[in-house]
Amino acid sequence: MSRCVLGSARAVGADKEAAMSLRYGLLGLLAEGPASGYDLARRFQEVLGQIWPAQHPKIYAELRRLADDGLIEVDSEGPRRRTAYRITESGVTEIRRWLAEGDVDHTMRLQPLLRSLFFWLMEPDDLDRHLRREVEFYSGMAEQYSAYAERKDRGEFGAAPPVQSMRVTIEAAVRLSQALADWARWASEHQPPAGHPSTE
Amino acid sequence: MSRCVLGSARAVGADKEAAMSLRYGLLGLLAEGPASGYDLARRFQEVLGQIWPAQHPKIYAELRRLADDGLIEVDSEGPRRRTAYRITESGVTEIRRWLAEGDVDHTMRLQPLLRSLFFWLMEPDDLDRHLRREVEFYSGMAEQYSAYAERKDRGEFGAAPPVQSMRVTIEAAVRLSQALADWARWASEHQPPAGHPSTE
DNA sequence: TGGTTACATGTCCCTAGGTACATGTCCTTT
DNA sequence: AAAGGACATGTACCTAGGGACATGTAACCA
Numbered sequence: 404m405s406r407c408v409l410g411s412a413r414a415v416g417a418d419k420e421a422a423m424s425l426r427y428g429l430l431g432l433l434a435e436g437p438a439s440g441y442d443l444a445r446r447f448q449e450v451l452g453q454i455w456p457a458q459h460p461k462i463y464a465e466l467r468r469l470a471d472d473g474l475i476e477v478d479s480e481g482p483r484r485r486t487a488y489r490i491t492e493s494g495v496t497e498i499r500r501w502l503a504e505g506d507v508d509h510t511m512r513l514q515p516l517l518r519s520l521f522f523w524l525m526e527p528d529d530l531d532r533h534l535r536r537e538v539e540f541y542s543g544m545a546e547q548y549s550a551y552a553e554r555k556d557r558g559e560f561g562a563a564p565p566v567q568s569m570r571v572t573i574e575a576a577v578r579l580s581q582a583l584a585d586w587a588r589w590a591s592e593h594q595p596p597a598g599h600p601s602t603e
Numbered sequence: 604m605s606r607c608v609l610g611s612a613r614a615v616g617a618d619k620e621a622a623m624s625l626r627y628g629l630l631g632l633l634a635e636g637p638a639s640g641y642d643l644a645r646r647f648q649e650v651l652g653q654i655w656p657a658q659h660p661k662i663y664a665e666l667r668r669l670a671d672d673g674l675i676e677v678d679s680e681g682p683r684r685r686t687a688y689r690i691t692e693s694g695v696t697e698i699r700r701w702l703a704e705g706d707v708d709h710t711m712r713l714q715p716l717l718r719s720l721f722f723w724l725m726e727p728d729d730l731d732r733h734l735r736r737e738v739e740f741y742s743g744m745a746e747q748y749s750a751y752a753e754r755k756d757r758g759e760f761g762a763a764p765p766v767q768s769m770r771v772t773i774e775a776a777v778r779l780s781q782a783l784a785d786w787a788r789w790a791s792e793h794q795p796p797a798g799h800p801s802t803e
Numbered sequence: 804t805g806g807t808t809a810c811a812t813g814t815c816c817c818t819a820g821g822t823a824c825a826t827g828t829c830c831t832t833t
Numbered sequence: 834a835a836a837g838g839a840c841a842t843g844t845a846c847c848t849a850g851g852g853a854c855a856t857g858t859a860a861c862c863a
Contacts, residue, residue, distance in 0.1 A: 424717055439810095444811095454713065486812085491802060540709060590774070598763070598764025682841090683829065
């Protein structure tokens, strides 16, 4: 109770920064310039659709918490209750600290990998169909990101530092979706015979 | 209330199988043969360390729910309250249904990708250090999984269907960590000059 | 002027994931 | 015989994520 005089009430242990990636994601986007929750929600959707989905209710809530903590502040208010925020000095310090000192979380919670552990339970036909769809999905994704990367390389978005960083992020998306498409193709050729589950 | 006469109380919408990957992960592992919560926790840690972390409290809770739903049943009880479960016929049906019909979640919530969006905020030295560490991490990971794959290929674990599927999963892990190591190396060479955040 | 769409923010509630802590047993080693 | 470690299961609580639903405004166009 008494500890909440200033700053948001994120219970005890708020300092451990375990995850809180949405928080830093918003902070990072706001470092590029002022934006409203609505803007940020769209940016998250466009730029980070598959990478870091974020729903608008969470974004608005986190923005309020960031403001409570003084890492961002209201920049302007517009029509339709629009509230744009800008990052503060301590916000910049905080995201720089996170980037430089924060522990990187290397977890890859990829459902397709979990599923692949159980391919042996699938009928060959179902597995085949599944893998074809996966190849299609990841190839399409790789193509989309590649096209985006090309537009960046042609300079369509300028060459400001944030754009250059986004180019790096997109490169990762291209390489990962390519790798997963190749893997699914490889798996089709590596198909094991269907097995029989043990109900003992 | 009245809908909980049989089966676990997973509120309304339990049928929508949104995520619930842990549930199917456990079901899939149990399709290989009976195992206790402790066994499954260790398997999750060994096989799916970076891919699908699962803490034992969640595993035990989910096992009870699976048992309530009749998808698994108690196989044997041993010393120290050890309780091994085995999958039931309807459990097999359910995981096969999920594998064949369930929607695949293609989300890649990779924190390193989110971080890369904000590389432009980092001091060149910090960024360099960060990228070197990432290369090291992912190279090591790729090597570990490669070694594991080789042992599988030499037949050290037999060639039963579940082992063959795990080989496929490991292949994905190798390819992904390789891709991320390459990406981090590429990023070091693609380093943009540090930018100045806009506090307006 | 009426209807639709995009803008804009929010509440509520549930599931999923993660950590801390609690408890007790069996085995091995010293 | 004591002590420590691996085995084994659990409770409690918190954060993070996601969907459903609610509300209202401004712009556009037919």
